[in-house]
Amino acid sequence: MKKFQFLLISSFLFTTAKTFAQESSIPSPSLNIGVEAGLPVGDFADSHKLGLGGSLKALFPVAPDAAITLSAGYMSFSAKEYEFGGVTAKGPAVNMIPIKAGFRYNFQTGLYFEPQLGYTNFKVKDGESAGAFTYAANLGYLFNQKVDLSARYEAFSKNDNTTSFVGLRLGYNFSL
Numbered sequence: 001m002k003k004f005q006f007l008l009i010s011s012f013l014f015t016t017a018k019t020f021a022q023e024s025s026i027p028s029p030s031l032n033i034g035v036e037a038g039l040p041v042g043d044f045a046d047s048h049k050l051g052l053g054g055s056l057k058a059l060f061p062v063a064p065d066a067a068i069t070l071s072a073g074y075m076s077f078s079a080k081e082y083e084f085g086g087v088t089a090k091g092p093a094v095n096m097i098p099i100k101a102g103f104r105y106n107f108q109t110g111l112y113f114e115p116q117l118g119y120t121n122f123k124v125k126d127g128e129s130a131g132a133f134t135y136a137a138n139l140g141y142l143f144n145q146k147v148d149l150s151a152r153y154e155a156f157s158k159n160d161n162t163t164s165f166v167g168l169r170l171g172y173n174f175s176l
Contacts, residue, residue: 026064027175032057032148034171038075044163047091051077051165059104059173069102069114077165092125098134098154106142112150114138120156132158138169146173 038051055073062068075098079091100118107113116136123129133156140150148171155164 027061027067029061029176030059030173031176032059032171032173034148034169036073036075036167036169038077038154038165038167040077040163040165042162042164044077044165047080047082048077048094049080051075051094051096051167053096055098055169055171057171065106065108067104067106069104069116070100071102071116071118072097072099092127095123095125096156097121100134100136102136102138104138110142112138112140112142114140114150122156130158132156132163140169142173147171148173 034055034057036051036053036055038053039045040048040051053073053075055071057069057071059067059069075096077094077096079093081088081090083089098118098120100116102114102116104112104114114137116134116138118134118136119131120134121129121131134154135157136152136154138150138152140148142148148169150169150171152167152169153164154167155162
């Protein structure tokens, strides 16, 4: 009888401990690679059109539903044509390399919210490069913990000037 009680109590404790361990377990870090498109807004939309690029994002979970993110990428916005003195011309493309850190909060539904801060290096073709403070707000959905679809507002500020765009990103997660 004592052996049966011991086995029953041991089974209960093992099952309970395993359940608690699964509830509080933090997911493993992951790497996300994605393609991006951006539509300029504000004054930026007057001079440039659709931007295309790619990015790499590392996610470091700190809780079952939260992660610190680090991302870097490349995006190029082509210039619009304009008319000046009866002559049609096209301005230079703007190339960007953003480096951002963020905090992702995952809701139970697969939806997530991710504010980010960072720095972006700009380079105009055949021109000088400059950098600016960057901030972004992402709203996304993670399908099956693998496919990541998000939309964001991203802006760059320097000397009281702000350049911004609305972006879409399609990414794929690799667990590390």
